[in-house]
Amino acid sequence: MAKASASFVCQNCGAAFNRWQGKCEACGEWNTLVEEAGDNAVPVSIRAKRRGRTFKLESLAGKSNDAPRLPSGMAELDRVTGGGFVRGSVLLVGGDPGIGKSTLLTQATSLMAKAGHRTVYISGEEAIAQVRLRAERLGLASAPVELAAETSVEDIIATLSEGTTPKLIVIDSIQTMWTDTVESAPGTVTQVRASAQALIRFAKKTGAAIILVGHVTKDGQIAGPRVVEHMVDAVLSFEGEGSQQFRILRSVKNRFGPTDEIGVFEMTGLGLREVTNPSELFLSERDLGSPGTAVFAGIEGTRPVLVELQALVAPTTLGTPRRAVVGWDSARLSMVLAVLEAHCGVKLSGYDVYFNVAGGLRINEPAADLAAAAALVSSLANAPLPTDAVYFGEISLSGAVRPVAQTTARLKEAAKLGFARAVLPESARGETPSEAGLLLQSVGGLSSLVADIAARGTKRTDRDPERQGNSAPAQRAASNATPARFRQGSG
Ligand code: TYD
Numbered sequence: 281m282a283k284a285s286a287s288f289v290c291q292n293c294g295a296a297f298n299r300w301q302g303k304c305e306a307c308g309e310w311n312t313l314v315e316e317a318g319d320n321a322v323p324v325s326i327r328a329k330r331r332g333r334t335f336k337l338e339s340l341a342g343k344s345n346d347a348p349r350l351p352s353g354m355a356e357l358d359r360v361t362g363g364g365f366v367r368g369s370v371l372l373v374g375g376d377p378g379i380g381k382s383t384l385l386t387q388a389t390s391l392m393a394k395a396g397h398r399t400v401y402i403s404g405e406e407a408i409a410q411v412r413l414r415a416e417r418l419g420l421a422s423a424p425v426e427l428a429a430e431t432s433v434e435d436i437i438a439t440l441s442e443g444t445t446p447k448l449i450v451i452d453s454i455q456t457m458w459t460d461t462v463e464s465a466p467g468t469v470t471q472v473r474a475s476a477q478a479l480i481r482f483a484k485k486t487g488a489a490i491i492l493v494g495h496v497t498k499d500g501q502i503a504g505p506r507v508v509e510h511m512v513d514a515v516l517s518f519e520g521e522g523s524q525q526f527r528i529l530r531s532v533k534n535r536f537g538p539t540d541e542i543g544v545f546e547m548t549g550l551g552l553r554e555v556t557n558p559s560e561l562f563l564s565e566r567d568l569g570s571p572g573t574a575v576f577a578g579i580e581g582t583r584p585v586l587v588e589l590q591a592l593v594a595p596t597t598l599g600t601p602r603r604a605v606v607g608w609d610s611a612r613l614s615m616v617l618a619v620l621e622a623h624c625g626v627k628l629s630g631y632d633v634y635f636n637v638a639g640g641l642r643i644n645e646p647a648a649d650l651a652a653a654a655a656l657v658s659s660l661a662n663a664p665l666p667t668d669a670v671y672f673g674e675i676s677l678s679g680a681v682r683p684v685a686q687t688t689a690r691l692k693e694a695a696k697l698g699f700a701r702a703v704l705p706e707s708a709r710g711e712t713p714s715e716a717g718l719l720l721q722s723v724g725g726l727s728s729l730v731a732d733i734a735a736r737g738t739k740r741t742d743r744d745p746e747r748q749g750n751s752a753p754a755q756r757a758a759s760n761a762t763p764a765r766f767r768q769g770s771g
């Protein structure tokens with residue numbers, strides 16, 4: 281007799297076990313196993329009886345309809361999707377609550393509806409009135425988008441199967457959807473997976489493009505349904521510091537376009553505004569010539585992005601000095617501070633350190649280490665860095681500056697934006713850095729960079745008696761780490 285298949289499913293990775301255990305053996309997470317009714321409830325004895333249907337095999341070179349794309353009318357969104365939504369494709373858009381997923385998709389559906397395409401927006405989280413309110417705020421209330429507040433996948437599919445097939449359907453969010461075919465509660469892995477499967481089948485059958493909105497857990501994964509990530513054609517993630525105005529749409533997976541591409545938006549009172557040249561924007565309000573800022577030549581996806589790193593190092597009044605970071609990993613900052621202290625003679629224990637990435641960009645690249653260190657030392661020594669220089673390079677615990685990838689792309693972007701020099705690691709892995717018009721200053725170790733900056737600071741503070749107190753550590757740093765060639769200038 282077929283036994284009702286109940287199983288314990290990990291809500292993090294979707295692995296199924298036939299008994300409960302504290303730790304998921306597949307992904308190592310604790311307390312993620314939840315009992316769910318199995319989703320393949322058809323007994324094996326019945327399934328096995330169906331005979332296979334024969335089908336015609338096609339050649340690889342056969343006539344292929346070029347994936348017809350439907351541009352959304354938002355260039356930054358289209359850049360990330362690879363030129364528009366592909367017919368019959370399913371996209372997953374993930375992001376923290378309140379980041380602007382519903383806003384982005386309301387704007388995209390409205391623009392497409394205005395262009396004459398049938399678009400449907402299904403909200404499982406908000407009432408119709410709330411969705412309307414947002415549209416009004418965005419000035420898009422007149423767009424002929426069809427709205428519904430529904431959560432039953434069967435009802436949604438039945439409704440959408442009538443009339444002309446919509447070109448674009450937004451499901452906000454997949455975690456609120458449920459289907460009759462499985463018994464688990466909405467939001468569980470089994471429900472999310474079954475609902476997504478039903479919607480994906482609908483998309484492939486009718487040719488409608490579907491966007492699924494997915495919540496993100498605190499560690500940055502699209503909650504539960506990592507399984508859904510494998511089922512959909514593209515995964516986009518919408519990121520940004522909630523308190524700042526910039527938002528980054530990142531493509532994590534894309535079957536029909538580039539991955540790792542980013543689109544940059546600015547959240548304004550009237551919704552999301554597209555930012556076509558992020559580097560120019562992140563650098564637009566630079567405080568030229570003030571100490572504590574360094575321009576980092578980073579890579580976001582496939583696009584080089586220049587961004588200003590800001591540091592403020594100030595004497596502390598507290599027993600334990602403060603270390604506050606926005607837009608960067610605080611563990612990474614501690615590491616850079618430790619290396620500065622251990623290998624470069626920069627004593628920071630008596631100072632509060634505040635660190636910020638301008639514009640709300642979040643940097644994950646280790647290549648930002650060198651720029652961060654430059655900004656920190658510049659603030660401590662009260663020595664403005666050259667305004668025409670960009671910095672990049674990874675710092676190792678020994679104080680050496682390690683090479684990073686994509687040197688050429690970083691240098692190109694810097695040259696394009698009018699920078700004249702780059703401070704970079706000595707040898708780039710498999711790359712010979714060259715960029716016309718850019719003076720390359722390679723550093724092998726952090727201490728030489730520190731000495732260089734500190735030497736500039738001492739000169740400046742000599743002329744500025746009020747800052748004399750601050751220059752003491754700079755002088756100490758300079759004399760500790762300065763090779764003979766720099767001592768002359770600072771002495
Ligand atoms: P929302 O799209 O509801 O986020 P999500 O669907 O990702 O949870 O966006 C919510 C935030 O965006 C909210 O904090 C208010 C802000 N916002 C603006 O600043 N301007 C606007 O025009 C809109 C519609 C929202």
Ligand code: MG
Binds near residue numbers: 405452
């Ligand atoms: Mg929302």
